[in-house]
Amino acid sequence: MIIVDTALKKRLAEGNPVRVAMVGAGYMGRGIALQILSAMPGLRLVAMTSRDVSKAVLAYREAGVDELRSVSTPEELENAMAAGVYAVSDDPTVLCRAGGIEAIIETTGDVESGARVALEALSHGKHVILMNAETDAAVGPMLKVYADRNGVVYTYTDGDEPGVAMNLYRFVESIGYKPVLMGQIKGFLNRYRNPETQRAFAEKHKQSAAMVASFADGSKLALESAIIGNATGFRPGVRGMYGHQCAHVKDLLNHFTPDMFKDGGMVDFVLGAEPHTGAFVMGYNDHPVKRAYMSYFKFGDGPLYMFYTPYHLPHLQLPHSVARAVLFQDPTLTPLGAPVCEAIAFAKRDLRAGEILDGMGGFTCYGMIDSYDLSEAERFLPMSLSVDCRLKRDIPKDQPLRYDDVALPVGRTCDRLRAEQTAHFAKRPVRAQAPA
Numbered sequence: 001m002i003i004v005d006t007a008l009k010k011r012l013a014e015g016n017p018v019r020v021a022m023v024g025a026g027y028m029g030r031g032i033a034l035q036i037l038s039a040m041p042g043l044r045l046v047a048m049t050s051r052d053v054s055k056a057v058l059a060y061r062e063a064g065v066d067e068l069r070s071v072s073t074p075e076e077l078e079n080a081m082a083a084g085v086y087a088v089s090d091d092p093t094v095l096c097r098a099g100g101i102e103a104i105i106e107t108t109g110d111v112e113s114g115a116r117v118a119l120e121a122l123s124h125g126k127h128v129i130l131m132n133a134e135t136d137a138a139v140g141p142m143l144k145v146y147a148d149r150n151g152v153v154y155t156y157t158d159g160d161e162p163g164v165a166m167n168l169y170r171f172v173e174s175i176g177y178k179p180v181l182m183g184q185i186k187g188f189l190n191r192y193r194n195p196e197t198q199r200a201f202a203e204k205h206k207q208s209a210a211m212v213a214s215f216a217d218g219s220k221l222a223l224e225s226a227i228i229g230n231a232t233g234f235r236p237g238v239r240g241m242y243g244h245q246c247a248h249v250k251d252l253l254n255h256f257t258p259d260m261f262k263d264g265g266m267v268d269f270v271l272g273a274e275p276h277t278g279a280f281v282m283g284y285n286d287h288p289v290k291r292a293y294m295s296y297f298k299f300g301d302g303p304l305y306m307f308y309t310p311y312h313l314p315h316l317q318l319p320h321s322v323a324r325a326v327l328f329q330d331p332t333l334t335p336l337g338a339p340v341c342e343a344i345a346f347a348k349r350d351l352r353a354g355e356i357l358d359g360m361g362g363f364t365c366y367g368m369i370d371s372y373d374l375s376e377a378e379r380f381l382p383m384s385l386s387v388d389c390r391l392k393r394d395i396p397k398d399q400p401l402r403y404d405d406v407a408l409p410v411g412r413t414c415d416r417l418r419a420e421q422t423a424h425f426a427k428r429p430v431r432a433q434a435p436a
Contacts, residue, residue: 004323008042011327017044018326019081021095023117024107025055027207028131030062031315032105037063040319047077047087047095056088074098096120102326103127105318109211109360111135111384115143115414118154122146127153127325129332131160131318133223134360134384137343139414141230141335142421155324155331159317162227164309165279166333169232172307176290177283180261182228183241183269184279185249185308186221191366191398192348193217198361214361219383222343222367223360225267229341229369231333234265236341240368241266246273249280250306258284258303267341267369275310282306338425342375343367344400345386351395357406359387365401376422379403385414 011017020036022029025048036045037060048056053070060068069080071087077098080087089095095104096117104121106114106128114135118128122143130136135143136156147154157163161184169179193216195202195209202209214220218240229235237260244255249270260266261284270280285291286303299305324330345357345365357364360383367383375382381389381401389406408415 012042020103021047022105023092025050029107030059033059107131137223137226138384139417144335153325156333157318158321159314163332168281172283177285181282210361217366219367222369226341226343229267230335234267239370241268245271248274278309280308339372342372343383344380345383347395357386
């Protein structure tokens with residue numbers, strides 16, 4: 001981030017701000033738009049799309065933009081850009097195919113939208129910044145393959161916990177401490193929360209009740225932890241992770257020893273701990289002189305040390321990921337290669353044959369992380385791909401769902417990419433390094 005501000009000022013001084021477009025104008029999309037348009041002159045949000053165009057219009061209006069142009073073709077968008085006019089549309093392909101746009105932000109939280117938009121944008125030579133854990137957890141490794149083929153960056157975002165954790169991982173590694181455990185600081189977890197139980201909170205904060213429920217029931221945690229694992233090679237120590245309840249994130253040091261990481265690093269989370277938000281990385285270094293220095297600076301006696309960031313601000317930090325991708329070809333967080341973690345769908349209640357699964361934060365399923373190898377061997381159903389699947393048989397509460405239990409919706413891009421990903425990475429394992 002420190003070098004990004006200087007680089008953006010240079011682009012602005014040259015009269016050439018980074019041109020970016022965004023798909024999605026919901027709660028986060030509006031916040032991102034406001035941040036770029038009001039606080040980051042080195043970026044220019046040239047266009048937004050939403051299924052309900054009025055939401056894109058509102059996002060621009062809240063940021064003080066008066067003149068807008070509605071566009072329905074790439075050519076119309078290019079003309080609007082040439083005239084210096086911001087544009088709105090209901091068609092994401094217009095943004096992905098228009099010339100002159102350097103990056104696409106995808107914020108819908110919809111697995112199928114994310115897959116289609118990312119694939120279209122990458123295929124047209126545009127960097128992709130996802131704030132869409134549903135897509136990245138399911139098909140991110142394959143989208144990274146497409147990005148590499150087209151010479152562009154595919155990345156998850158800074159500001160969301162996976163990006164915050166990865167920034168910290170890189171810092172810890174850069175100072176000579178080996179990351180061995182990483183994850184997020186979570187305040188609450190109840191696997192059976194649903195849109196009805198979370199409705200009052202959602203309405204208070206003007207968010208989707210299902211989205212809020214996906215935070216409370218651990219499904220979003222599972223997806224985001226899988227994203228971290230796929231970017232580092234880290235795996236959960238147990239299904240669902242340990243998730244120790246602690247007074248402070250530093251107390252996690254009491255629950256782990258170096259021997260626990262002999263087979264590689266782990267993804268995990270801490271529950272109810274101060275500072276109650278953000279991300280952490282546990283680092284390892286056994287050098288006796290370095291241990292003495294760390295003790296002096298109140299980091300403990302080692303050889304395990306806790307580093308943490310006490311905040312995550314997605315709408316404020318995502319623009320840094322755009323700048324890093326465009327200006328430095330530096331992904332904030334991107335898959336290493338073959339997937340190593342999976343967020344699996346579990347029955348939230350007794351489910352009956354014929355029911356249609358309602359996906360993230362719904363009434364039917366919750367997600368938990370496990371190793372990808374186990375999930376693939378058992379044909380477990382990924383949580384983010386469960387939406388709109390029809391059950392073929394009854395599934396008892398708290399049991400994992402398998403592909404054989406459901407009929408997938410017909411013709412989804414996300415399912416095609418998933419099948420392509422499975423075939424592409426067959427017998428290509430990724431291994432995390434153990435502490436030195």
